[in-house]
Amino acid sequence: MVEPLFSVRGLKVALPDMTRKPLIGRAPLAEILKGLDFDLPRGSVTGIVGESGSGKSTLGRALVRLLEPSAGSIAFDGRDITHLPEAGLRPLRRDLQMIFQDPMSSLNPRRTIGSIIAAPLKQNGLGDRLKERIAEALQRVGLPQSFASRYRHELSGGQRQRVGIARALALSPKFVLADEIVSGLDVSTQAQILTLLEKLAAEMGLTVAFISHDLSVIRRLCKQVIVMREGRIVEASATDALFENPAEAYTRDLIVAIPLPEIDAGWLDVPAAAKAPT
């Protein structure tokens, strides 16, 4: 059996709870992730789903080590990166790429699209043939070469997200974290971006952690799914199995709460499951 790209054991992350911060002094820590065990298999897209506050984004940030775990371990490509300091992480950064939710705020307004895509290339010693590489990165996401000289405000939301994808994939990384990358987009644009990511992930053999609140999208894109709730994994399984036969009531509740675009006169009469008090 092939070794998974990520192997996560007993992962805990605690962050300062600003709502309980005293006027003077440090905020007390709140445990956001409460002990997670899972693997991310190589070359496939894994969905991470959960409602707001479930810890799915925190999990993503821990995987790419934007956050340091407070307990447990993260092994990436056979190497323990749990407490690796920034200097030790730097050589790994090219393999740990991110696409963010809001391309407007994740693209520098004062730099051209070309220079945004060039930055990671230069940093990783790929500064030669830069023009060519930028053109290649743009072409990969279906944007014309002329976009290299534009600024983010000259682009539509969908085009901006394409740039976000181009930047993340420019270094041919092993892993891509995609955190709610279409939640700000219209459905027609959302379909374009997701089918693009789907195609590129397959072509490049990428391992992707696809964080989303939308189970319909997850079913299409992901091979396996991790369902999260309140900092814990509720259920993790192959996508088809999860939808056809969810093991947990919570997963079933999440699925049936999705309003499908079809007439179903009784849908509103069936109560949505009571939420656990938070």
Place this chain on the structure above:
Amino acid sequence: MNACLEINNLSAVLPNGQRVLRSVSLSVQPGEVRALVGESGAGKTMIGKAVLGVLPSSVRIVEGDMKLEGEDLGKLQPKARRTLIGARTALIPQDPLTALNPSRRIGPQMTDRLVRILGWGGEKADTRIRQLLDEVQIRDPDRVLKSYPHELSGGMRQRVLIAAAFAAEPRLIVADEPTTALDVTVQKQILRLIAALQREHGTAILFVTHDLGVVAKISQKVSVLYAGKVVEEADTVALFAAPQHPYTRALMAATPRYTDPFASLKPVDEAVLAGLAAEIAAADQAWRRPHG
């Protein structure tokens, strides 16, 4: 019988002359839910604002009329118009956190409208609000009324605003993406509540949404908008059985469905967008001729 809301041939322009509403006509019958569905820039929120008389000052209505229970809003003096709109309509906004004043407790914010605009006595308003909180299944009204907005969850805040909207027995409610910011399970609870209260009170709702799934569940009638133009209008059941306009069909095919993952999430065909652009251009040209 008069329609609850009737919009005829409504056009609105920006200062540069660009039309943002393009000869919009639609009606909402008493007790009926009409969905306005479209993508960003389609003008769906703009229509809601026009009805409530809160269009941004840069947008000018240049043609058409709006009738609220038969009364032509354009023919009323501004004060009379505001009074009429205030008495007969209400809004359920998208983001309950920004719609509520963060520095005031929920209770006075909810009774304010009844006391100050409708002239109710404090006690009557309080009784009414408690009755509505009960209808939206808030079981501890004392705590909620004493809370500040940030002390409630998103779902609770939206319940409070739904209760406030129904409290004065409006004839028409404009619901502007009321569940967009919520998790799916909470969204379902809120949609159930809106549907139940709407049926019980016989209120008409203009329901603005970008989500065809929500349209299918909540509405009886639907107007599909693109660039400020109604491209298709139908009974909701008919629309989902046989969408007529290519754009409606494209929107449906683009919407992801977990029941049919590979038949959904289809990018909108360039030809459909080109067709839409041509349709809009032709409509604008035809409109400009008599309007110089």
